[in-house]
Amino acid sequence: MKASELLVQCLESEGVEYIFGIPGEENADLMMALSNSKIKFILTRHEQGAAFMADVYGRLTGKVGVCLATLGPGATNLVTGVANANMDRSRLLAITGQTDSHLLHKESHQNLNVVKMFEPITKWSWSIRNAKNIPEIVRRAFKIALTEKPGATHIELPQDIAKRESDIPPIGFQEIFRPKANQEQIRRAAKMILESKKPLLFVGNGCAREDESPQIRNFVEQTKIFSINTFMGKGVIPDDYETHLQTIGIKSADHALQAVLEADVIISVGYDLVEYTPKMWNSDLNKKIIHIDYTPSEVYTFYRPDVEITSDIGDAIDAILDEIQKLQSEDTSFDSFPRKNVPEIFQKVRSEVIERINIFKDDESYPIKPEKLILTVREKTNHDDIVISDVGTHKLWISKIFQTFEPNTCIIPNGFASMGFSLPGVLAAKMVCPEKTIVAMTGDGGFLMNVQELETAVRLGLAVIVVVWIDNDLNLISTKQKHEFGTSVFTEFGNPDFVEIAQSFGAAGFHVKSTQEFSQVLEQAKAIVDRPVVIAVDVDYSRNEVLLDDSFPPYVDSLNHKN
Incomplete structure (x- = not known):
C-alpha cells in the first residue's frame, strides 16, 4: 500500500x-x-x-x-x-x-x-x-x-x-507494565513517616495524570495525614477532606505555604518541579523528602530526597500504608496513625483557606468579585463536570477558590502555561465527555487569541460554555507590574461586543449586567444543547494584591525563622 x-x-x-x-x-x-x-x-x-x-x-x-x-x-x-x-x-x-x-x-x-x-x-x-x-x-x-x-x-x-509503497504491517499498541517498588525503600519511607511530627503529603500532576486518586485517598483516610496539591494535582484528594489544605503554587503568597514550611517530612507524590519550585519551601535545605514517582527525581539543589521510590505511584502508596501498619503493630513506641494530636498550624491553615474561599459567598456587588464568580460556577456544575482554565489572573483565583472533587475536572495548564488554551480545550473535552457540562474560564485577553475556534464548536454542535472575564487589561501582567513598580504600562486594550462576536459565529452570547444575572444566565446556558454559549462578565480585580503579597499576620511572627 x-x-x-x-x-x-x-x-x-x-x-x-x-x-x-x-x-x-x-x-x-x-x-x-x-x-x-x-x-x-x-x-x-x-x-x-x-x-x-x-x-x-x-x-x-x-x-x-x-x-x-x-x-x-x-x-x-x-x-x-x-x-x-x-x-x-x-x-x-x-x-x-x-x-x-x-x-x-x-x-x-x-x-x-x-x-x-x-x-x-x-x-x-x-x-x-x-x-x-x-x-x-x-x-x-x-x-x-x-x-x-x-x-x-x-x-x-x-x-x-x-506516495511510495510498503508491505510492512503496523506493529500496534503494546501495554507497558511498571516494576514494583523496592521493599527496603518502602520500609525506610514508612519509618520516616512514623518518626515525623508534622508529615505532609504533596500531591502533583503525576497523580492526576495516571488517576492514582483511589490509593492516595485511602492513604489519607487511613492515616489522617494532611495533604496539599499543585495546580495540576487538583481533585486527586477532594477539597472537602478535613485534612486537605488544597492548592499551592503562587510563589511566596500562598497561605498553604505556611503549613509546608512547618512540615518536617514532605511525602512528594507525582510532584513536577516545573509547577512549583522547591526553593519556595526548602530554601534552608532542612526538609526530609520522600520522593514517590514513576521516574527518578530531578537533580535540584533544593530537592534532595532522603528516600526515592521509583515505581507505580498507587502501588507504592499502598505498600507504604501496609508497612506503616505493620511497623505500628511491631513497635508500640511509635506515635501511630491516625494521631490524636493534629499539628495546630495545619488546622489553622485549613480554617483560613475555607474562610477565604467563602468570604464573598453572599456578595452581590458588580462587577463581580472573582471568588463569587467561581463559587457560582461551582454551584451550577456537578462534581464530575469539567472546568478548563485559561492563563491569567483568573487562573490563580480558580486554583485557590474552585472546589474540586475528582481529578481532571479542573484543568489548569501550569507547566508551559499558554494563553489561548481553554476555548480549544473545552471542545476536545466535550467530544470526550459529551454528557458533561464543560466550562471554559478565560480572560478577555486569552479568549481573543483563539476565538476562531467558536466556528469549530458551532460546526460540530458542541454545547460548551465559555465564561469570559472582562476587565480590558492583561491583568496578571499589570498586577505584577504594579506590585513591583507601582504602576502598569502597555497592558490595557479595547474589547469588541462579545455578544455580537458569539452570534456572528452562530453561538449564543450574553453580557451579564449583575451578579444575580450571571447565576441565571449560567442556568440558561446549561439548557442550550446544540451550540456553544459565550458569557461575558465584568470582573472586579481590586483584591489581586492578595495573590502576590499575602503575609497572613497571625502566623508571620511564629514563622520568621522560616521565611
Missing part, C-alpha cells in the same frame, strides 16, 4: 479516534487516506487550536492526542500547543507534512527544518525517509509519548515519501 495509507493504518492500530488539524498541499496523500479511515478528522481554524485540542484529549483519555499540519507556517503554528502539552506532561503526537525529500538540503518554498524546530519542545522528533520504517516510527512515537513522564512527539512525512 502507499506510505500515506500505511501511516493511517498504523494510527488506527494505536486506537486513534480523532486527528485535529488543518490540511495542506504537502499532506494531501495523507488526507486522502484519512478520508477512507474510521479515524475522524476534525478541521480546526488554527493549528494552535488543533494542538490544544489534542493536548486536552490526551489529558482526559490517557491516550495520545493527535494533531496535524502542513509544512512551514502550518508546522510553526503548532509549536505553542505542542510545547504546552510537552511541559504539562500531556500525551500528544504532532504530524506535519513536508516538501519532497530531495529538496530538503537546499533553499526551497516554505521549507525549514521542522524536525530540528520540534526537538526542544518534544520528547522525540523524526522525519520519515523510508516507507518501510513507518510502523516502527509510529509505534516509537506513541510509546515515547505514553512513557512516564509523558509528553509530545513529532513525525514529519515528506510528500514524495507519502
